[in-house]
Amino acid sequence: MIKTGNIKGCLAGKILRIDLSNKKIWTEETKSYAEKTLGGRGINSLIMINEIEPRVKWYDRENLLCFGVGALVGTMAPGACRVDISTINVFSGGKGSANVGGFWGPELKYAGFDNLIIVGKSKKPVYLYINDDKVEIRDADFIWGKNTFETEDILRQEIGDDNIKIALIGPAGENRVRGSAIMIDTAKAAAGSGVGCVMGDKRLKAIVVRGHKKIEVAEPERFMKIVSKCYQKCKNNPNKEAWRKSPLNFYADPEWKEWTTSIVVRNGQDDYWEKEKRIELMNPKTGIPSMGKKIRACYCCPIGCMPFMKIDNGKYKGTQGEGLWVNAIWGHACRFDISNPQAIVKAWLLTNELGLDGDYVAAGLSWVFELYEKGIITKKDTDGLELDWGNSEALIKMIKKLAYREGIGDLLADGMVEAAKKIGRNSGYYLIQVKGQPSIESFRVPKGWALAVSTSPIAGRHLRGATFGSDDCGPKPRPGKFNVTDYQNQASGVVWQGKTKEIEDNLGICSYVGTWFGANFLDIEDFVELINTGMGLNLTEEELMDYYAVIGRNLEKAFNALHTNMSREDDLPPKRFREEEVKSGPYKGFKIDENRYNEMLDEFYELWGWDKKTGMQTKTSLEKLGMKDIAKKLLKKDKLVI
Amino acid sequence: MRIIRNSNLCYACKTCQLACSFHHTKTFWPERSSITVSRNPQDGTIKWRMNATCDKCIDEEEPLCVKYCMYGALQISDKNADKQEVKDND
Numbered sequence: 001m002i003k004t005g006n007i008k009g010c011l012a013g014k015i016l017r018i019d020l021s022n023k024k025i026w027t028e029e030t031k032s033y034a035e036k037t038l039g040g041r042g043i044n045s046l047i048m049i050n051e052i053e054p055r056v057k058w059y060d061r062e063n064l065l066c067f068g069v070g071a072l073v074g075t076m077a078p079g080a081c082r083v084d085i086s087t088i089n090v091f092s093g094g095k096g097s098a099n100v101g102g103f104w105g106p107e108l109k110y111a112g113f114d115n116l117i118i119v120g121k122s123k124k125p126v127y128l129y130i131n132d133d134k135v136e137i138r139d140a141d142f143i144w145g146k147n148t149f150e151t152e153d154i155l156r157q158e159i160g161d162d163n164i165k166i167a168l169i170g171p172a173g174e175n176r177v178r179g180s181a182i183m184i185d186t187a188k189a190a191a192g193s194g195v196g197c198v199m200g201d202k203r204l205k206a207i208v209v210r211g212h213k214k215i216e217v218a219e220p221e222r223f224m225k226i227v228s229k230c231y232q233k234c235k236n237n238p239n240k241e242a243w244r245k246s247p248l249n250f251y252a253d254p255e256w257k258e259w260t261t262s263i264v265v266r267n268g269q270d271d272y273w274e275k276e277k278r279i280e281l282m283n284p285k286t287g288i289p290s291m292g293k294k295i296r297a298c299y300c301c302p303i304g305c306m307p308f309m310k311i312d313n314g315k316y317k318g319t320q321g322e323g324l325w326v327n328a329i330w331g332h333a334c335r336f337d338i339s340n341p342q343a344i345v346k347a348w349l350l351t352n353e354l355g356l357d358g359d360y361v362a363a364g365l366s367w368v369f370e371l372y373e374k375g376i377i378t379k380k381d382t383d384g385l386e387l388d389w390g391n392s393e394a395l396i397k398m399i400k401k402l403a404y405r406e407g408i409g410d411l412l413a414d415g416m417v418e419a420a421k422k423i424g425r426n427s428g429y430y431l432i433q434v435k436g437q438p439s440i441e442s443f444r445v446p447k448g449w450a451l452a453v454s455t456s457p458i459a460g461r462h463l464r465g466a467t468f469g470s471d472d473c474g475p476k477p478r479p480g481k482f483n484v485t486d487y488q489n490q491a492s493g494v495v496w497q498g499k500t501k502e503i504e505d506n507l508g509i510c511s512y513v514g515t516w517f518g519a520n521f522l523d524i525e526d527f528v529e530l531i532n533t534g535m536g537l538n539l540t541e542e543e544l545m546d547y548y549a550v551i552g553r554n555l556e557k558a559f560n561a562l563h564t565n566m567s568r569e570d571d572l573p574p575k576r577f578r579e580e581e582v583k584s585g586p587y588k589g590f591k592i593d594e595n596r597y598n599e600m601l602d603e604f605y606e607l608w609g610w611d612k613k614t615g616m617q618t619k620t621s622l623e624k625l626g627m628k629d630i631a632k633k634l635l636k637k638d639k640l641v642i
Numbered sequence: 643m644r645i646i647r648n649s650n651l652c653y654a655c656k657t658c659q660l661a662c663s664f665h666h667t668k669t670f671w672p673e674r675s676s677i678t679v680s681r682n683p684q685d686g687t688i689k690w691r692m693n694a695t696c697d698k699c700i701d702e703e704e705p706l707c708v709k710y711c712m713y714g715a716l717q718i719s720d721k722n723a724d725k726q727e728v729k730d731n732d
Contacts, residue, residue: 075670076660076710103656110672149684162680162689185683214663214671224664228709235712294686297655302712304653308686322683 008536009218021120039071041084041505045555058088067116070508074109074215079513081299091436092459094560096193101298102184107165110211127206140205170355172403173200177413179360187322191357218536234302267366272585277339316346331362343392354403363438383407434460443577448490457556465498487596491603499549561639611641644719651715654681658707
């Protein structure tokens with residue numbers, strides 16, 4: 001194991017522990033955990049693997065709901081605001097994790113806590129009130145049943161402090177809809193893995209935080225010099241203006257290259273969407289961009305990418321709220337063949353209001369639309385709704401049904417894989433899911449993307465290493481331009497992007513400000529300087545990339561191995577994309593070639609230090625990381641290659 | 643010298659609040675800042691206030707809030723300041 005030395009700054013210092021069953025509250029020191037993993041998700045993963053027995057399911061009282069604020073959050077490191085929320089994944093039974101920005105994480109650190117670990121279940125609805133050292137479990141009857149916007153309003157009035165920050169769930173989480181999110185500032189969703197479902201299962205409606213303390217760094221003057229350099233770097237980056245308009249605005253150009261490489265249409269029937277529909281949806285004057293009234297930034301963010309939306313005309317006139325993401329285009333629009341921009345904004349903001357995961361909504365419900373088209377389900381099953389492609393009203397009604405478990409929504413709320421088993425008739429084939437979690441991602445065209453999503457330890461999702469080639473991103477020196485549709489050269493880019501994400505999540509730096517997707521505002525060398533002057537360590541880039549990045553991924557992979565029966569087969573893209581070709585557009589005829597994909601997968605396993613044949617972890621690589629105890633546990637379960 | 647804020651350019655990232663606290667304390671301590679920023683995510687409005695403890699960062703090259711505002715919302719007033727649209731609280 002790397003000797004980090006004594007951490008002298010950046011941490012709030014304590015981990016707050018709460019047992020909702022016994023109403024017990026206690027704290028412990030953060031330091032020993034941070035020495036192993038720096039902070040954030042790393043600490044959550046360490047606590048989960050040490051404390052959750054493999055027999056425990058997501059709905060058991062022993063399951064932990066872990067909030068981990070990154071090590072640099074609370075300082076002025078650019079983009080340092082992120083929180084990891086980890087728990088047992090309600091879809092895969094393995095590691096679950098969702099990551100979110102905003103203002104809640106910094107506030108928790110100013111209250112004195114780096115992580116918040118919740119065990120047990122309350123009998124009655126409760127919310128947590130954390131005001132520095134004053135921590136209370138309070139009755140939440142008065143907000144139970146309220147949507148996320150109402151809950152935020154009522155709690156603000158009740159507490160009477162403008163500066164509180166709230167993490168909360170909506171009706172979806174309360175109703176244990178599997179794809180539920182935990183919402184921060186009503187707009188930013190920690191959405192994947194069903195973290196909101198677990199919070200609802202614990203009968204925990206909200207976590208209100210107010211902090212008045214300070215965060216100290218090891219060498220204040222030197223740290224600020226690095227901070228200053230980093231802000232200048234962001235300011236001078238030529239990508240800044242484009243990213244600041246919100247990344248979804250790239251799609252305002254109907255010729256934008258990713259219209260043909262990143263989308264899935266009609267639940268996977270095609271990967272090409274006609275140009276006239278793109279123009280209708282994203283017309284700068286009448287489409288989605290025209291409804292983005294201003295941009296709001298997360299805490300200490302030099303980029304600023306979150307649009308505040310308002311619908312000015314039509315049926316949904318007056319609807320407004322913060323947040324709209326590229327996922328709305330990929331999911332709510334393309335997957336349902338809906339090009340009505342007002343309806344897409346409405347559907348997205350409704351997803352926030354009800355506390356749902358947008359990807360679960362889009363991937364799950366577009367599957368139901370296809371079942372309707374194929375006659376596997378009929379109007380009798382949908383309570384009379386005509387789930388035809390392009391029917392935005394039906395989508396909006398279905399979102400409500402899902403959150404409130406009304407009619408067919410009740411069946412779908414327990415997870416689409418479970419629903420497919422009940423529906424039968426080969427319906428499961430059409431469900432696009434990775435390790436049990438519905439997925440909106442593109443697989444057939446961008447091969448690195450397909451590899452990253454399929455191998456993600458948290459059941460799909462692209463932030464664990466997805467890359468569209470390496471001409472703009474990847475390790476330095478960059479491998480140069482190559483086609484995103486090739487199988488060659490992809491694995492190294494995916495592993496590099498996966499490693500940098502590990503570091504970003506431990507530090508709490510938004511990957512948009514970091515290494516994500518060719519933005520390259522900050523890089524590994526900046527992270528090292530911020531850590532060394534802020535935390536008082538003496539790390540090298542190699543130590544950061546070869547130890548801290550690698551241990552994080554291995555902790556999650558080991559958790560999966562101990563808690564599930566996942567195998568190499570589970571790291572393959574959804575079956576449909578291995579069998580059916582893209583039907584139109586420039587990539588007509590594309591599908592996943594299993595042999596070529598498996599070659600890519602072999603290289604990916606080798607680069608992470610895992611066994612090529614089985615994908616399992618090896619004794620040598622785990623011992624090198626100081627994970628001897630975990631290696632022993634894996635060996636006992638025959639999940640380790642010696 | 644006056645520090646002025648153009649509300650139309652503010653993204654409510656609170657970097658100014660934190661930078662100010664560093665000037666006063668050499669730590670990151672929003673409670674000890676001369677600036678307070680709060681925002682309402684539901685209607686998008688921002689409340690920005692500066693209190694009397696502001697010393698215009700007398701020992702710095704320029705006020706830290708201005709230096710670290712990446713959106714150009716905070717500026718030092720010059721002779722044309724009166725002509726600019728300035729809203730401190732919106």
